[in-house]
Amino acid sequence: MGSRTSLYDKHVDAGARMVDFGGWDMPLHYGSQKEEHHSVRNNAGVFDVSHMTIADLRGNDVRNFLRQLLANDVAKLQESGKALYSAMLNEAGGVIDDLIVYFMNESWFRLVVNAATREKDLAWIRRAAESFDVDVSECVDFAMIAVQGPNARELAASCIGGEWREQALALKLFTAMEAGDVFVARTGYTGEDGWEIVMPEARVGEIWDQLLASGVAPCGLGARDTLRLEAAMNLYGTDMDESISPLEAGLGWTVAWDPADREFMGRAALEAKKKDANKQRFIGLLLEDKGVLRNHQRVVVDGIGDGEITSGGFSPTIGRSIGLARLPAGDYERAQVDVRGKLLNVRIVKTPFVRNGQIQIEL
Amino acid sequence: MDELPGELMYTSEHEWLRREEDGSVIIGITDHAQSALGDLVYVELPEVGQELDVGGDMAVVESVKAASDVFAPIAGTVVAVNEELGDDPEKINVDPYGDGWIVKIQPGGEIDDGELLAPGAYQTLLDEEDA
Numbered sequence: 001m002g003s004r005t006s007l008y009d010k011h012v013d014a015g016a017r018m019v020d021f022g023g024w025d026m027p028l029h030y031g032s033q034k035e036e037h038h039s040v041r042n043n044a045g046v047f048d049v050s051h052m053t054i055a056d057l058r059g060n061d062v063r064n065f066l067r068q069l070l071a072n073d074v075a076k077l078q079e080s081g082k083a084l085y086s087a088m089l090n091e092a093g094g095v096i097d098d099l100i101v102y103f104m105n106e107s108w109f110r111l112v113v114n115a116a117t118r119e120k121d122l123a124w125i126r127r128a129a130e131s132f133d134v135d136v137s138e139c140v141d142f143a144m145i146a147v148q149g150p151n152a153r154e155l156a157a158s159c160i161g162g163e164w165r166e167q168a169l170a171l172k173l174f175t176a177m178e179a180g181d182v183f184v185a186r187t188g189y190t191g192e193d194g195w196e197i198v199m200p201e202a203r204v205g206e207i208w209d210q211l212l213a214s215g216v217a218p219c220g221l222g223a224r225d226t227l228r229l230e231a232a233m234n235l236y237g238t239d240m241d242e243s244i245s246p247l248e249a250g251l252g253w254t255v256a257w258d259p260a261d262r263e264f265m266g267r268a269a270l271e272a273k274k275k276d277a278n279k280q281r282f283i284g285l286l287l288e289d290k291g292v293l294r295n296h297q298r299v300v301v302d303g304i305g306d307g308e309i310t311s312g313g314f315s316p317t318i319g320r321s322i323g324l325a326r327l328p329a330g331d332y333e334r335a336q337v338d339v340r341g342k343l344l345n346v347r348i349v350k351t352p353f354v355r356n357g358q359i360q361i362e363l
Numbered sequence: 364m365d366e367l368p369g370e371l372m373y374t375s376e377h378e379w380l381r382r383e384e385d386g387s388v389i390i391g392i393t394d395h396a397q398s399a400l401g402d403l404v405y406v407e408l409p410e411v412g413q414e415l416d417v418g419g420d421m422a423v424v425e426s427v428k429a430a431s432d433v434f435a436p437i438a439g440t441v442v443a444v445n446e447e448l449g450d451d452p453e454k455i456n457v458d459p460y461g462d463g464w465i466v467k468i469q470p471g472g473e474i475d476d477g478e479l480l481a482p483g484a485y486q487t488l489l490d491e492e493d494a
Contacts, residue, residue: 033427034402222401226427290449292405292425314404314427321405340423340430 001025005050006143006201010208014218022116024051026221033222037316040190040227041357044149044156045219046211051115054139054198055122061133062109066101069128071246071264073256077103081175083187086254087246088113088121089266093273094242095249097121098234100187102176110176110183112196114236128265143204147216148194148227150357153186156195159210160184168195189224191231191355230315232284232324232351238295239282239310239324245273248326250282250351278329280307284351285323286361287337289344293323298338299346304330309337317354318363324351367393368460373485374436374478379460383467387442388474391464392424392433392455395489401426403452408444409466415439417475422465424455433465437474443467 016027072086147156164179176185183198240249293312307327336343377396407423415435422433455463
């Protein structure tokens with residue numbers, strides 16, 4: 001038996017097929033992963049993400065600390081509630097984790113990091129914070145849900161608390177606010193609009209019930225994965241790990257090089273990598289033949305060399321197989337993938353594959 | 364889908380077999396199997412005319428999560444495959460014992476019934492798995 005979130009019983013009651021995910025018992029789906037996927041793209045779906053790790057950084061030096069810790073620059077966060085997506089690197093420029101950081105006030109920044117990397121991340125952050133006036137405190141006894149889809153915010157607004165409704169609906173993208181004992185952020189991992197909501201454990205059951213009663217579909221990890229893949233959002237541990245730099249994981253855009261004198265962890269190694277003409281490409285692939293791309297399949301680029309599919313799967317919205325891959329440097333648009341011994345044709349496409357319910361690539 | 368069709372035979376690999384009048388055998392996967400796999404998105408079928416050995420590769424059914432091999436429960440020659448699965452692999456999920464049939468085989472000789480399970484025996488196997 002793994003760790004259970006406070007929604008465990010609700011999942012079982014809703015007919016979930018439970019699976020182990022990094023030591024947690026989580027819902028894979030509630031009957032049809034594909035239906036759940038479509039619900040999010042067309043209406044609204046809710047995910048239990050209480051297994052994720054939330055760390056609150058408080059003190060007098062938090063901003064300076066984070067400018068050193070993270071590859072993206074929190075100097076960009078000047079308005080309360082503003083957030084950004086960043087990689088956290090080691091000395092060699094490899095990715096320790098990817099995360100979202102929220103600026104609440106000068107003495108409080110909130111970090112949301114992955115569930116599977118909890119121990120590692122907290123140890124790393126705490127160690128780095130030692131020489132700063134920063135206290136790292138992990139949130140406990142909380143629940144977190146993600147309500148995603150074109151109608152998600154509207155449907156979730158009623159569950160937050162009447163007085164906060166208008167303010168919450170006015171939240172801009174990548175911005176958060178406190179609404180009483182609830183923390184609402186207009187962020188997500190699906191490529192659709194929506195909120196991620198943190199609340200005391202004691203409240204989540206009633207909020208979950210309310211959402212389901214308003215027609216929001218409960219969605220499991222299966223749909224979460226097909227949605228994020230269509231949105232070309234990286235999955236730590238699959239698309240990158242400590243041995244991979246953000247520049248070879250499609251995360252170059254999250255690295256803030258200016259100002260040039262910001263000494264963030266991993267910068268020196270990254271500067272060197274930036275100049276490497278042979279650094280690998282991280283791109284999106286569309287399978288042109290029939291079949292399904294899978295993680296770790298070998299990609300063959302004629303005349304250049306081999307690469308690998310990092311995340312392969314099937315896109316329910318497009319109805320075709322798609323994937324993310326790390327390939328050798330070069331100026332090419334086609335390749336082949338070894339699918340169980342047969343070489344199938346793939347085309348490199350500009351990601352995301354799907355966004356806000358619309359297919360973005362040429363089929 | 365609770366009732367196992369009584370006129371079929373089963374295997375411990377969660378396949379079903381139906382003997383036709385002309386001696387050929389239709390094969391598919393059971394409701395238990397399709398449920399475990401989830402929504403199917405692609406099916407790789409054998410070629411008509413292909414010779415199959417018992418336990419040999421016969422087809423591959425792919426869900427979003429994984430690819431699953433379907434092995435030949437009997438030896439013989441493939442005389443027909445369910446072409447409709449090319450555009451609509453979900454037929455297997457929706458009607459595993461009917462529209463979701465996968466392959467039709469002409470057996471090589473006498474079918475060795477030893478490995479095949481009657482509905483009752485297959486149900487017992489399912490009950491034991493769930494226990």
